[in-house]
Amino acid sequence: MTNKNLYIDIHVLQTVPSANINRDDTGAPKKALYGGVTRARVSSQSWKRAMRLRFNQEDHDDAGLRTKEVPQLLRQALKAAAPALTDEEIAAKVDAVFSTAKIKITKDGQTGALMLISTGQLKKLAQYALDNEALDKKELTKLFKGEQSLDLALFGRMVADNPELNVEGSAQVAHAISTHEIVPEFDYFTALDDFKPEDNAGAAMLGTVEYNSSTLYRYANLNFQEFEANIGGRAAVSGALSYIKEFLLSMPNGKQNTFANKTLPNYVMVTLRPDTPVNLVSAFEDPVKSNHGYVEASVKRLEQEYQDALQFVDAPLFTAVVGKTNGEVGEQQANVNGLLDAVGAVLKKAVSDENDLDQAN
Known part of the structure; x- marks a missing residue:
């Protein structure tokens, strides 16, 4: 380095x-x-989003997911790693990971805010949960911050529930x-009804778009x-x-x-x-x-x-x-x-x- x-x-x-x-x-x-x-x-947010979409198109293995469905993604990772586990056993391990890491899960089984996470992190978290009955917060913190995807390493992550899991972005976009x-200019547009041409004298829809x-x-x-x-x-x-x-x-x-x-x-x-x-x-x-x-x-x-x-x-x-x-x-x-x-x-x-x-x- x-x-x-x-x-x-x-x-x-x-x-x-x-x-x-x-x-x-x-x-x-x-x-x-x-x-x-x-x-x-x-x-800058819209341009970073466009960049992240291109990362996904170019290299699926090195792009993260920003979603509230991280618990669901962890469930999928656990099921892939241990197909014999029951849904109840998987749910218990997911709850243990998030409660130990001090990340709240809503009644809908989601995180409270969007969270950027990499595929590598999910795999490591799943394996750690499978290998250990008692989970350690420090170890989970390392796993949540290791194996960073390209977009996570660049743009960072904020976790309001547990700031220890925050990642400081290394990139800035103006x-x-x-x-x-x-x-500013305005485009006046009309739309016609193909099925009822008799209604088109006044147009079926009209409006303006600024550009x-x-x-x-x-x-x-x-x-x-x-x-x-x-x-x-x-x-x-x-x-x-x-x-x-x-x-x-x-x-x-x-x-x-x-x-x-x-x-x-x-x-x-x-x-x-x-x-x-x-x-x-x-x-x-x-x-x-x-x-x-x-x-x-x-x-x-x-x-x-x-x-x-x-x-x-x-x-x-x-x-x-x-x-x-x-x-x-x-x-x-x-x-x-x-x-x-x-x-x-x-x-x-x-x-x-x-x-x-x-x-x-």
């Missing part, structure tokens, strides 16, 4: 056409007031905001040292690269069928820093103004902010860029795979150097 701090910053500029990918309580696209003007906003001011278009600045970071500790040192580099890839390629799917607005990043910058993560959103505190697109001007602002930040923080260990660049920032990569390979090589070297140092000491 690396002893030195190492932070991975991910900066993305991405255009999104007419869309409503993340709604507020009124059904309107979420917004933010920044720099004195209204911006499009996509919450709310995405537009680099420019947006003006906007934007060029988003998206930012996320990863504390690689914390991530290594959470994941247990296993495949930390590949896990970090998966995090970068899924952040780049995921997108919340609100109103996706209506707008088909799945786009890809226009520009990506990934930076490895030894001192502190740096969100460069201040590049857009003064909103970009343009009548012929926002991407080029936004890239110029972002790269200038990257240079300006060097007045306050150490020079990055490494920076890689994909997309049309306006300055001399980092190593230009032809595509995302090239970027991941370059970042992975630096991470592997950092881990190897630290391991060599540990062995020498």
Whole structure:
């Protein structure tokens, strides 16, 4: 495990056409007031959810489940490990695990709140309950915090009933905001009744949907040292690269069928820093103004902010860029795979150097 701090910053500029990918309580696209003007906003929670769904699609064994049905999942794990057990015996063991771990189960047999848990944790908990008549709270705590899935190691977990089971997330995802001011627009729609065409003079249904278009600045970071500790040192580099890839390629799917607005990043910058993560959103505190697109001007602002930040923080260990660049920032990569390979090589070297140092000491 690396002893030195190492932070991975991910900066993305991405255009999104007419869309409503993340709604507020009124059904309107979420917004933010920044720099004195209204911006499009996509919450970090919705983007993390989109990333977790991609983790599940890419690797079922390394993705957790966030659910209230953890007792039911443990019952299934116990049944798989010991098919001869009766339902009553399984229920007694599940009750023993959760009561000893100080996690309340409702009358419906659920946890009181959503709980993120990995498949590995469920298997270990089931085996421990089978092997031990008397359960130990400290051992259960270790099992609830060990064998962390990729998403659990990244995003953490809060257990209100027993804070000892909390997992501090190693990743941070910012709310995405537009680099420019947006003006909300409205789509007026009507729906016709195919079975009763005579009723269509006034339309069978009508309404409006609010939407906007934007060029988003998206930012996320990863504390690689914390991530290594959470994941247990296993495949930390590949896990970090998966995090970068899924952040780049995921997108919340609100109103996706209506707008088909799945786009890809226009520009990506990934930076490895030894001192502190740096969100460069201040590049857009003064909103970009343009009548012929926002991407080029936004890239110029972002790269200038990257240079300006060097007045306050150490020079990055490494920076890689994909997309049309306006300055001399980092190593230009032809595509995302090239970027991941370059970042992975630096991470592997950092881990190897630290391991060599540990062995020498």
